[in-house]
Amino acid sequence: MAKNYYDILGVSKSASEDEVKRAYRKLAHQYHPDKDKGNEGKFKEINEAYQVLGSQEKRQQYDTYGQTFDQAQRNGGGGYGPQGGDPFGGFGVGGNGGVEFDLGDIFGDIFGGRTDREARRNRGIDLEMGLTLEFEEAVFGIEKNVTLEKKDTCKTCKGSGAQPDTKISTCPKCHGQGQILTMKRTIFGQVQSRATCDRCEGTGKIPEKPCHTCGGSGILRQEKTISVKIPAGIDDSQRIRVSGEGEAGYRGSSAGDLFLVIRVRPSKEFVRDGFTLHKELPVSFTQAALGAKIIVKTLDGDIELKIPSGTQSGTVFKVKGRGVPHVNDSDRRGDLLVAARLIVPGKLSKKEKELLKELADERGEVVEVDPGFWDSIRGTFSA
Numbered sequence: 190m191a192k193n194y195y196d197i198l199g200v201s202k203s204a205s206e207d208e209v210k211r212a213y214r215k216l217a218h219q220y221h222p223d224k225d226k227g228n229e230g231k232f233k234e235i236n237e238a239y240q241v242l243g244s245q246e247k248r249q250q251y252d253t254y255g256q257t258f259d260q261a262q263r264n265g266g267g268g269y270g271p272q273g274g275d276p277f278g279g280f281g282v283g284g285n286g287g288v289e290f291d292l293g294d295i296f297g298d299i300f301g302g303r304t305d306r307e308a309r310r311n312r313g314i315d316l317e318m319g320l321t322l323e324f325e326e327a328v329f330g331i332e333k334n335v336t337l338e339k340k341d342t343c344k345t346c347k348g349s350g351a352q353p354d355t356k357i358s359t360c361p362k363c364h365g366q367g368q369i370l371t372m373k374r375t376i377f378g379q380v381q382s383r384a385t386c387d388r389c390e391g392t393g394k395i396p397e398k399p400c401h402t403c404g405g406s407g408i409l410r411q412e413k414t415i416s417v418k419i420p421a422g423i424d425d426s427q428r429i430r431v432s433g434e435g436e437a438g439y440r441g442s443s444a445g446d447l448f449l450v451i452r453v454r455p456s457k458e459f460v461r462d463g464f465t466l467h468k469e470l471p472v473s474f475t476q477a478a479l480g481a482k483i484i485v486k487t488l489d490g491d492i493e494l495k496i497p498s499g500t501q502s503g504t505v506f507k508v509k510g511r512g513v514p515h516v517n518d519s520d521r522r523g524d525l526l527v528a529a530r531l532i533v534p535g536k537l538s539k540k541e542k543e544l545l546k547e548l549a550d551e552r553g554e555v556v557e558v559d560p561g562f563w564d565s566i567r568g569t570f571s572a
C-alpha cells in the first residue's frame with residue numbers, strides 16, 4: 190500500500206500551506222537521524238511527503254492522481270527492480286534536498302508510457318497484448334504459443350552489455366554499489382542522500398568493451414515465442430500475467446512482465462455467464478406435451494435429457510457440473526442450464542394437419558384452418 194502523505198505529516202487534507210510546513214518542521218526535528226530518538230526511515234518519509242504537499246502544484250496533482258499511482262503499484266505487484274517491494278526505494282532524498290519523485294511519473298503510469306521511475310531502476314517495462322481464444326479453449330484451458338516482438342536480452346553478451354571474453358569492471362564511481370551516497374549540510378545538520386549512479390546506471394558494473402551487437406545496453410529488439418498456460422475457466426477481458434516476459438531490463442536488470450488480455454470468441458451453442466453455461470433446446474409440441482428423452486450437446490459430449498410431459502416453453506433444466514470450471518480450482522464446475530424452446534412446426538403434411546384438427550376438435554378448441562387446406566384435401570378426392 191502506498192503511503193498517504195497527509196497521514197505521514199499528520200495533517201488533514203484541508204490543511205493550509207502553513208499547517209503543512211509547521212507539521213513538517215516539527216516532525217523533521219523529532220525524527221532527524223542525528224537526534225537521540227531519530228529514525229532515518231521515518232525522516233525520509235517525512236521529507237518525501239513534504240516535497241509533495243509543500244508544493245501547491247504537486248499537492249494538487251497528488252490529490253487528483255494519488256490513487257492512480259497506488260493502483261499502478263498494485264498492478265505491478267510490487268516487483269519493481271532489485272529493491273522490489275519498496276515503492277519509494279529508488280527515490281531517496283536527492284542531492285539538492287529534493288525528492289527524486291517527479292509527479293510526471295504518475296502521468297506516465299496512466300498513459301502506459303515508460304516512466305522515469307522505472308528507467309531509473311533499469312527494470313524492463315511491462316508489455317500488454319491481446320490474446321483471442323476459442324470458446325472451448327477458455328473453458329477447458331490450453332497451452333498457447335504467443336509470439337511478440339520486444340526488447341529482449343542480447344544473445345551475444347547475455348544481457349551483460351560487455352563484448353564476450355572482455356572484462357567487466359566494478360564501477361569506480363559507486364564502487365559497485367549502483368548508488369551514490371552524499372552528505373549534505375542542512376538546517377537539521379548532516380543529511381545523507383542517495384541517488385542512482387549515473388556512471389553505471391545503477392548496475393555497479395562497467396563493461397570494458399561494450400557489446401557490438403547491442404551497443405552495451407544488454408538489450409536487443411527481437412521476436413520471441415513463448416508458451417503460455419491458459420487456465421481453465423478464464424473469461425473474456427481477464428488478464429494473465431506472465432512474469433518476466435515483458436521487456437528485458439538494462440544490462441541484465443530484471444525484466445518486466447507480460448500481460449495478456451484475453452478475448453473469447455462467442456459460441457454458437459452456448460452463452461456463458463461466469464461459470465454457468467446457458468443453452469436453448471428446441472422442443473417440439475408433441476415432445477413437450479407428451480414428454481421425451483432428448484439428446485443434448487454439452488461441452489463434454491452428448492447427454493440424454495428427460496423432458497417431462499407438459500413442459501412449457503422457457504422451462505429451464507439444470508445439468509449439474511457441465512458448466513465452466515472455476516479458475517484456479519478446476520475441480521469445481523458451474524452448471525449447464527438448458528432452456529426448452531417450443532418449436533411450432535412450419536410445414537405440415539396433410540396427415541399431420543388432419544391429426545391436429547382432430548386434436549383441436551377433441552379439446553374443443555376453435556381453429557381457423559386456412560382455405561388452401563381444404564382445397565388440398567378436396568384435391569385428393571377429385572384426383
Ligand SMILES: [Zn+2]
Pocket residue numbers: 343344345346347348350351400401402403404405406407408
Ligand atoms: Zn549485447
Ligand SMILES: [Zn+2]
Pocket residue numbers: 360361362363364365366367368386387388389390391392393394
Ligand atoms: Zn556506478
